[in-house]
Amino acid sequence: MSKVSFLSLADKLRTEGDAYRVLEEMRWGDQPICPHCGSVRKHYFLTPANGASRKTRTGSTSERRVWKCADCRKQFTVLVGTIFHGSKIPLRIWLLVIFDACSAKNGISAREVERKYGLTPKSAWFLMHRLREAMKREPIAGLLSGRVIVDETWYGGTPKNRHGHKRTKKDRLQGATDKTPIVALVSRETGEVRSQAIPNVTAATLKPILQANINTKRTHLHTDSGMQYQSLAEPFAAHSTVDHRAGEYVRQDVTTNHAESYFAQLKRSLDGTFHHVSREHLHRYLAEFDFRYTTCKLSDVERIDMLVSRVGGRRLMYREPAGA
Numbered sequence: 001m002s003k004v005s006f007l008s009l010a011d012k013l014r015t016e017g018d019a020y021r022v023l024e025e026m027r028w029g030d031q032p033i034c035p036h037c038g039s040v041r042k043h044y045f046l047t048p049a050n051g052a053s054r055k056t057r058t059g060s061t062s063e064r065r066v067w068k069c070a071d072c073r074k075q076f077t078v079l080v081g082t083i084f085h086g087s088k089i090p091l092r093i094w095l096l097v098i099f100d101a102c103s104a105k106n107g108i109s110a111r112e113v114e115r116k117y118g119l120t121p122k123s124a125w126f127l128m129h130r131l132r133e134a135m136k137r138e139p140i141a142g143l144l145s146g147r148v149i150v151d152e153t154w155y156g157g158t159p160k161n162r163h164g165h166k167r168t169k170k171d172r173l174q175g176a177t178d179k180t181p182i183v184a185l186v187s188r189e190t191g192e193v194r195s196q197a198i199p200n201v202t203a204a205t206l207k208p209i210l211q212a213n214i215n216t217k218r219t220h221l222h223t224d225s226g227m228q229y230q231s232l233a234e235p236f237a238a239h240s241t242v243d244h245r246a247g248e249y250v251r252q253d254v255t256t257n258h259a260e261s262y263f264a265q266l267k268r269s270l271d272g273t274f275h276h277v278s279r280e281h282l283h284r285y286l287a288e289f290d291f292r293y294t295t296c297k298l299s300d301v302e303r304i305d306m307l308v309s310r311v312g313g314r315r316l317m318y319r320e321p322a323g324a
């Protein structure tokens, strides 16, 4: 997609038929791909009887563009197998929100989507969570290597800031914190970030995360001087530290600054744009921020292309609410 077509996109999306055409172009180019059998051929376009729309089972009209596979003879649209599939939200709105989400530095909230596009709160929330599924990195993403920073931060309130009735007796007795630790792995070579919420920052918790994401033999690990990293560093090719407690964040080539700036941007957005995120949903926002941070050197258009390339083949965690 060219810059010009992005700028004139809102103009292009006057009807649902337009939105289908734009998505077809982005996902398929000029050759439709059958989602049932994978066949790429000159499939048949099923032109509606009146040229523009077709009747649905419920009696309303639809501008869905329907194709028929030249091989398996099944019908399909460009939505089959994507995060848009089965949604009653107009495809035009999905696309416009994708463009908004990919061009806003701190992301956009469900509340903004609700106001801007006149969706119900439930529909806006559903739409944003489906988009976050597309933002998750590929399940078969390769291991990080080279110089990799591992660092953690804490997110959320503390019991003393909560209203009295929300504090449990256990909180009071133990002075417990309800802050959630977040660990981030940052590749200095590619800028890719992988973060996740974790129950605690012990070596036992961090070890499987590092193993699942890093090629240790080919990695120079950069961390702060926390004790847990001393035991974790053993399989790595090299390990260098900076001492956060002494206020040290850079030592020659060793730094954890990339993780610090990721955390700073994350917290600004969680507090500013999303007005606090519950622990239950935190991992979805982290997926969104990993996507945004990892693609920060791309142009808006390249970021949109990457996101659209990921709308298919996702495990859909969210069902659309009834009456949306």
Ligand SMILES: [Zn+2]
Residues within 6 Å of the ligand: 034, 035, 036, 037, 038, 039, 069, 070, 071, 072, 073, 074
């Ligand atoms: Zn087919």
